[in-house]
Amino acid sequence: MSEDLREAVIEALKGQDGIAALLLAKKLGRQLMEVLRILEELSAQGIVEKRGKTYRLKAINLEVSKGTR
Known part of the structure; x- marks a missing residue:
């Protein structure tokens, strides 16, 4: 996954x-499939929540995502 x-x-x-x-x-000026791949990976990690066709950050994981690096 591209960190940037x-x-x-x-x-x-x-x-x-x-x-x-x-x-x-x-x-972001990126390809849809590239962004979807990142969103699905973030969703699997519990950082992003998928609702229908929209994505949003899970509020409880904002601090966790910053601390994983």
Whole structure:
């Protein structure tokens, strides 16, 4: 997983109530599949929550995601 893209996705999700993967990819200027892969990995780690087609950070994991590096 690209650490730069991972950090960019987490930063883009901060303060968002939920954002679609396509909009997030356009915001970051990256390919949709690349962003989806990162979002799914973050979801599997419990950092991001998927609701339908939108993703958002889990509030309890904001501090944990910063401390894993």
